[in-house]
Amino acid sequence: MTTTAESLKPLLWEPKNLVRAVEAAGVTLWSWNVDTDALAMDDHAYDLWGIPRGTDVKFEDLSAHIHPADRDRVRAAFNATRAIVGAYEIDFRIMIGDELKWISARGQGDDVGMVRRIMFGIFIDVTGRKQAEEGRELLAGEMSHRVKNLLAIASGLTAITSRSTKTTEDMARELTQRLTALGRAHDLVRPIAGQTEAASALLGDLLTVLLAPYDDLGAFSGRIRVSVPRMSVGDSATTILALIVHELATNSLKYGALSVDTGTLDVSCSAHDEAVTLVWTESGGPKVSPRSGVGGYGSKLIERSVAGHLRGKIDYNWAESGLIVTLKVDPARLAE
Template sequence: MVTTAATLSPLLWEQKNLRRAVQAAGVTLWSWNVDTDALAMDDAAYDLWGVARSTDVTFEDLSAHIHPADRDRVRAAFNATRAIIGPYEIDFRIMIGDELRWISARGQGDDEGIVQRIMFGIFLDVTGRKQAEEGRELLAGEMSHRVKNLLSIASGLTSITSRSTSTTKDMARELTQRLTALGRAHDLVRPLPGQTATASALLGDLLTVLLAPYDDLGAFSGRIRVSVPRMRVGDSSTTILAMIIHELATNSLKYGALSVENGLLDVSCSARDEAVTIMWTERGGPVVTQPTQPPGYGSRLIERSVTGHLGGAISYHWAPEGLVVTLNVSPDRLAQ
């Protein structure tokens, strides 16, 4: 038997098969009475919104699930749909318990398609797409921040090297050594997949690699002093801790003790069963005052890394003689 378009047409247009296509696309359906505010939705839409399927709902009922930051915007957009010419689309967040979802509502404006005062449209769960977009924006922001920091670091290292050398040849040699050390430190902040430097297995080795580019006389023999117990750091925590130390050192080089010739940095650590405490203490730099501006990207990055990845807390003491940063992290997280 030869299959033709004519023989396939009934199968193509069967309602149950069209429903399968809608379900496969993740589309949920709604209709809205523009006079009474009553909403009707298919089962998938009720599930998407976390509403019992037997419940009669209005737009105001659904508004209770919309994220507070989006609620007024969404209400205004829906009220304005009849003034919109052609198709419209609006993305917003909803809260189902503690779970956040992104929804895209789409329909036809300007009274087009209204049947007996009822408008029609769809809801799409676009959470995955929004999370991917947020991830790309976060990565772009972090990359921009890193590039600016690296340029500042290169300028600061050049200044440090000029103070500790007397000839252009010596300066070129030492600057090359510092930039090479900075490259090794950067590898710890952004390692290749499955690759972690052997030196990062111990906390002291990790700090040696990270802080070597900033010491006038080589790691721990000059103005940078480190006193830490023999402690192993796990692979995943190595990257996070390296990023934190790298950020603190960058800020010190730009604004703190490492920005001047006589500035000193002490890094110490004490370990107990319930917490590992790392103290970052700067002395001899410019007079310190607590920032009045909201935390910048780097500070937020450190906060997120300490509280999230290391299961700990970070505090700052803005003493006039120098900044003191205290990191309290979980021993179990540090070993991971």
């Protein structure tokens, strides 16, 4: 027997098949007696609310599952639905044990479609959509916060660089170098799988990327060594470390181990509960002597950043063989 479109038409309109379409869309059905407050729901609605199928329920019974922060709002909204002209939609949270779900209740207001004091509508599980919206809001907030911080830092660096340089060309070059170091650091700020959900970078990756431009300058290639344990650095600390490393590397290139062909730089780290210790060791360069006076703006920037942002301290050992800088920071601040 040949199947034709005409012969299949009755099958399309069978009520049970239309119900299958509703189920496929994740839609659950309810009806509500506005006088008695009694509710009737299909089996999938009972499952959605975590209530045994076939149980006699009223709106107050469902209210027990609504998140406390949404309960009064949902009650008021349902009571007002009859006065709403046209379609209405109410989104709210429910608790099924320890599980949180987002539900959207939809129907027609102004008594449209009411039959013998009974209103009709649907429930839809919109948990996935709400989680995606919350994720986008968090991302937007994080990006706004980060941009504000970077603008503040850029403004401060501009002021510092303008005071420590004599020509516009020097200022442009030094400011560009500082901002470029920040940019390289922030390229690394991302969640680390299985380690943290907050934005962060691995310390070894951060140091390697920040020092790469100095290591690639001709004869210096391969003479910067980084040996640190695997640990994460938070977004705020990443910015501070980028500034510190850039200032130390720039000074080394001007006056220290990286200013001569024979110079080398080793960066190592040890981590304990009370402090993370980062050691910057230069060797093979020209003889060094303790700095005189209070130091330049770059030195002030480093000391202020270490003490203020990282709750740590920095010590300089002006050994004849080369400068050794020891940086000790609070592990908790390093992760921020």
